[in-house]
Amino acid sequence: MSVAPTLLAVEDLTKSYGGVHAVRGVSFSVAAGEIVALIGPNGAGKSTCFDMLNGQKTPDRGRVRLLGEDITGRPPRAVWRLGVGRTFQITATFPTMTVRENVQVALVSYANKIFNVWRSTPDFERGEADRLLELVGVGGYAERPCGELAYGDLKRLELAIALANHPRLLLMDEPTAGMAPRERIELMRLTARIAREQSIGVLFTEHDMDVVFEHANRILVLNRGTLIAEGSPDDVRRDPQVRAIYLGEGLVYDARHREGAGA
Amino acid sequence: MKLSVSALNSYYGPAHILFDVGLEVDAGEVVALLGRNGAGKSTTFRSIVGLVARRDGQIVFEGTDVSKSPTHAIVRGGLGYVPEERRIFTDLTVEENLEVGRQPARPGAPQWSKDKLFTLFPNLAEMRNRPGGRMSGGEQQMLTIARTLMGNPSLVLLDEPSEGLSPKIVEQMAHAILTMKKEGLSILVSEQNLHFARLISDRTYIIERGRICYSGTMTELESRPDIRDAHLAV
Amino acid sequence: MSFYIVQFLTGLASAASLFLVASGLSIIFGVTRIVNFAHGAFYMLGAYVAFTLTERLSGTLGFWGGIVGAALIVALIGVIVEMVLLRRIYRSPELFQLLATFGLTLMVEDLVVLIWGPDDLLGRRAPGLRGAIDFFGQAVPTYDILLIVLGPVVLGLLWLLFRRTRWGVLVRAATQDRDMVAALGVNQKWLFTSVFALGVFLAALGGALQIPRDAVNHTMDLRIIVDVFVVVVIGGLGSITGAFVAAVLVSELNAFGILIFPKISIILVFLVMAVVLVVRPWGLFGKPEAAARQTPGLSVRPWRPLSSNERLAFIGALIIAAALPLLGSNYALIVGAEIAIFVIFAASLHFLMSVGGLASFGHAAYFGLGTYGVAFLAKFLGLPMIVCLLIGPLLGLLGAMLFGWFAVQLSGVYFAMLTLAFAQIVWSIAFQWVEVTGGDNGILGVWPAAFVATPARFYWLALFVTALSVIVLRVLVFSPFGYSLRATRDSALRSEAIGLNSKRIQWTAFVIAGTFAGIAGALFAYLKGSVFPDNAGIALSVDSLVMVLLGGVETVSGAVIGAIVYKALSIWLVSYTELSKLVLGGMIVLIVVAFPKGIAGTFGNLVDSGRLPFFKRALPRASQAEGAE
Structure with missing residues (x-):
């Protein structure tokens, strides 16, 4: 799938607050033009992970590389200048x-x-x-x-x-939260189209499994700060451990998804 | 009739938000208010409990018109409200959060104690003395419901309880809501997640652009893909 | 050695009152989000009422009954103030309540003089506690020992109240989210009133307990309020333990500073505060301020460059103002020049406060530095006026560069308090460095050059500089820099995420605002012909805040209107009535209640509602029901 060069490379990312590990030894990569979903239970460390990627927080250990350049610990504004755009879980715009x-x-x-x-x-x-x-x-x-x-x-x-x-990389924190089902699909289609056309890598977190299974090329599953599964939507959907801790019995999302990925 | 709302109009400053909204909730019923974001679900709830600056219309709760009453009086009358943003008191512990919600028991409404709530939400029992700010989103959502139940309400308005929660927690939430129903609580719940609404509710209203545009049982809505498509953007 | 111990004990005794007042302020701020400027006034009232009661009542019981009774009576006054005034303005823009409580303070200052007279009053000593305890050969008043014990006792009682009672839990909950408390069935009106009553009670008790130690007079409100702000900020807003520790720290600094660093005794406390805030931006025991919850459905009218009609109105007003020398007396021209200067001053604070979202409580520092800049150049170097006017304000710029760098590391109330502290440092230097600044006697004889020596010409000069400054500031508002600054105000998170360096942008804004304040100060020095420490004083800082708030923080032109109205009103009142503070304070309170959006904001609403068609502009309005949830 990813013939494109590695855009974002994360190695051994670790962060703890007051002795509690929020994120522990997380490594993954995102290729240009690839759409990757980061999922996991509430409190699994997704937001902390995101915050370390764009410099909102500094990791205790580990490296973040963008196109080979080490950007670990740089402030958000510097990371933005290197081509990383971000949207927030709760929208942050200029209301006035x-x-x-x-x-x-x-x-x-x-x-x-x-x-x-x-x-x-x-x-x-x-x-x-x-x-x-x-x-x-x-x-x-x-x-x-x-x-x-x-x-x-x-x-x-x-x-x-x-x-x-x-941007070369978009970080989207729950991009479709609070939207109607069709709006969700439309926004993600739009994102996917732009990503494809401009060869932008997209990393997003999401609780709506309909969105995740439909649009992600690859899924990373985080639990208690560590990556417990990684793979195609099909692999992840079948993973018994992921079902047990996160997906549940599949009552609250549309279980009849098309195979494969993307719009 | 537990709650009966009719001709409800609400405004934010110069903007007219709700137009002649009417809905009813019977005793022991779970009613879902469906609609997309910005349709007016939260405003409907906020209007019912008097948290908007200006509203008019009739809101009859257990036979009394409460449309002129202040928020705290409405809530004390037994109408509980769980806001969508959770709004946990992050500096207070779980137990203290529950204490804020505590109101005397009232006849005809299910009675809740801390221990009973800890059975309903076992996760909370393990963290009685933890500050609300150090809980995960799912735990906070449970706490905010438990906090409202401490007021021993006979009807609860639940604003988007599944929002931002992992599928597994959403399932737990559905179980909790069904348990609350079994206890005899009437529930009006706003939702965008149709799968979730289907699990818990008996009847449904759909709101769009501040107007109620459909009402019927959940089973009826199942058989009307045209309605779902037109108003819910499914 | 024993001398130092006694000095330490005296410090501890002073800490008791300071702690009482500070904890009251902290509690009130926590729940109501009101920085209660009138807290000093309640403290003063406590002392006056206690003086009267203890004079009338006899015996030990009478004395203590008088002290507690005074606190209760003042608390009752507080309840009335809360119910009649504050309840109307809880929903007003932030800091608007500050304006109301400032108005209240002005009123109380005149009222106490009216009732108790202008002279110092010496209160009764506490029965049975008149003596002193011998401490290694040094005498420590018995009453001081009582106060030393009282502080921790009150601290313990407050701790129990907030941790162990339902009321305390509700108050702590309301501190975080008062609407949610109401949505859980708690009557927040009474919760607010009771909190306000407790806070005022503590302030008044603090005042009442001072009467055996200190004379009662009508300036004690402003003296304590600055100390209390410092204590609350060092300790951390909302933390009662913090207030206690900081009260002790500040009192000890005052007690020992005078012995060890007599030269800088006044600024010592402020230096310590500045250091604490830079190291721990939320005070010793405080927590970061949570971002304000955005009210849903609140759409703000975006700022627009002037329409052509508004430009006409502006030019018209300028022409009318320029014609004043044809009609007005010399007195009117001097007043006119002063108003013009204050327009620059207010507009400079507006730029920082409204555009940048940084409410400075010490903006007079840079005004004052501008006046001294001019005075130094004119008196010591003998430079001509034009040169002085051009270079003098640079002292304001330098001051703003230095202090601003520290201040923009903070935000919200802490920013406000740190700027207040810096202004006090400037004031203290001007006051204490007598060899250079002349201290309280100031620097006299700063006269304008011959070509602007007549009132009319000076007025035109002031008007010209003012018009230019206002236009420049306005261009700045709509420039990329102005937008970047507004962006940091609207959403710090989003600003950083689009590459904006918030701190640098805010620092630049601080320096710009300080420079324009310096320009105003430079003109002011020539208008008055002399320069005094009070040019950097708290009263002037508060004046600038009042002008901006009065005009309307959410508008672009509010500061100009606010400055004209406020300055004209205060000059006129001072000349026509003995009770100028009472009338001015009353008017401020009335205006706050009548125009909760400020004068310009209320005007804008009138325009929006179509009642002023001349200023109407095409603004696309959203269709209803959207974006309201």
Whole structure:
């Protein structure tokens, strides 16, 4: 499957809080254009893992490499400049700005014009901002206050912001949480399409197994801070250990999935 | 009729959010309020317990119109509310969180004690003295329900109890809700996960853009893929 | 040796009152999120009422009854204040309550003078505790011993109250999430009222217990409130144990500082506070502030550059203002120039506070540095006015660079308190370094050059600089830098995730704000012809806050309007009434209740509702029901 070069390589990632291991010896990799899901019970260490990948937290041990370059412990803003975009479990946008301005701020940062004091931001790279909004399907809301967007559209806006710096890797923390089933599928299809077209690697966490089984090329399963399984959706679905600790009896997600992956 | 809501309108500032919402919950029933994000589910719940700035309409709970009452009075009357964001008191221990929810027993409603709740949610029993902030999402969701049950309500509004939980915990949650029903509790639950709603509820309403657009039994909804497709974006 | 021990005991005794007041402030802030500026006023009231009661009641029982009775009476006043005033504004923007309690403080200051007169009052000594205990040849007042014991006792009682009673658990829960407490069937109104009553009771008791030790006077409120802020911040907001430890620390620093470092005794406490905050940004026993829960469905009107009609209105206002010398007297022109200068000052704080989300409680520091910058250049180097005006504000810039670097490491209330401490350091240096600054006597004879020596010309100069400053700040707001700054305010998480270096951006904003405050200060020095430590004083810092809040924090133009209204009002009141503080405080309170969004914010709402068609602009509005959940 992954003929593409390794984009993200994680080795022996470890982090503990007050003597309790949140993440212990986790190693995996993501290739360009690949969509990888990180799943596991609540409290398994998924968020901690994510936070260490984009520099929100510093690991106690282990390395994170992006295209061979060691990025361990660099602050989030530096990791972003190397081409890692992130969306959050609870959307983080700028509620007092319009939808377009949200993207424009990211473009300002990408163009390194943060300390420019005389240009007008509302006119800054308007075209590019609108193109990104169009791409994720919220082009019609550009002038709206961001605080008025429906939740699903906020998630799309976050994706547009994350795409503003032409990322190589997208980290998406529960990208479809709080969305209706069809919205979930649509957002993930969109993500998959963009990932394929621009050869972006995607790593996402998710509790909706319908989304995971449908869109992930590969699944990593985390439990109590360690990786307990890794493989194709089919492998993971059949894994008895994963069923016991995480999937349960399959009552609350659609068990009739197509084989294989991707849209 | 346990709870009967009619002609409920709600506003956030200048924005009109709910339009003539009407719904009913019978004693001992589990009713699901389905709808996509932003459809008005949480606002409906918040309006029923008086947590929105402005609302009008009729909210009759156990024969009394509570549409003018303040939140705490409604809750004390036996109408429990579990918000979607869990809102655990992270600095308080599990036991202290339960203490905040404690209200006197009331006739006609199932009675809960800490020990009984620890049987319902065994995970909580192991961490009585742990601060809420050091619990996983699933444990917090259980605590927030247990906390509301400490008020011995006769009806509970559960706002998206399965959101953000792993499939296995969602199954446990379904079992807990069915146990609560067995105890005689009436439950109005909002959901997006149809699989989950199917497991627990008797009847359902669908809300879209602030209006109730469908009501019927769960079995009826099963046989109407057109409705599911149109309003739930399934 | 024994001398030092006695000094230590005196420090401990002073700590008792400080702890009582500080714990009250901490408790109130925890639950209501109100930084109760009036806490010092309640402390002062406690002392005055206790003075009156203990004069009337006799005997031991009478004395102690008077002390406790005074605290209860003041607590009752607190209850009334909470129910009548604060309940209306719990939902107002953050810091708005600060404005209300500041107004209250002003009122109380005039009221106590009205009732008890302006002179110091010497209270009764405690019956049976008038003597002293011999301690290795040194006398320690018996009353001090009582206070030393009282501190830990109150600490223990409060601990029991919050850990062992249901009320305590509810209060701690409400500290975190008050709406959720209501949603569990608790009447939060009464919870708030009882918490406020307890906090005020503690403050008033602290004041009442001081009467055997200190004279009662009408300035004791401001003196204690600064110390209390320092204690609460060092200890960690919301931590009662922290308040106790910090109260002891601060009192001991005061007791020994004067002996060991007499030169820097006043700033010692603030230096310690600055060090503590840099090392432990949430105080010794505090916890990081949880990010404020965003109210669902709250859509904020995004800021827009001025429409052409608004630009016309601005130019029109400027022309009218420029025509003032044709109509007004010299007095009016001097007042006009002062108002203009305060517009710059308020606008500079607005940039930091509204755009950057960093509410500074010590913005006068940079104003004051600007005044001294000019004074040094003019008096010591004899430089001409234009040069002084250009270079003088650089002292404000330098100060902001230094202090700002530390301050932006913090946020929220801690940021506010650290800036307050820095301002006190500036004030203390100006006050104590007599050889250079002239101390309290200031530096006199800073007169403008001949070409602007008439009131009219100076007024035009001030107006020109003000217009320029306001325009520059406004351009900044809409520049990429302004947006980046707003981004760090809106979501620190998202800002970092799109490559913005929050601390550097905020530091730059701090320096910009400090520089413009310095410009205002430089002009002010020439307007007054003299420079005093109070140019960096707390009163002035509070003035700037009031101006911004009054105008409306959530608007771009609020600071300008707030400055004009507030300054004009206060100058006018001072000249027309003896009770200017009472009237001004009352008006602030009224305005807070009547315009909970500030003047400009209320105006904006009128525009939105279509009642002011001239300013109407096409703003796409969301269709209903969306994004509201």
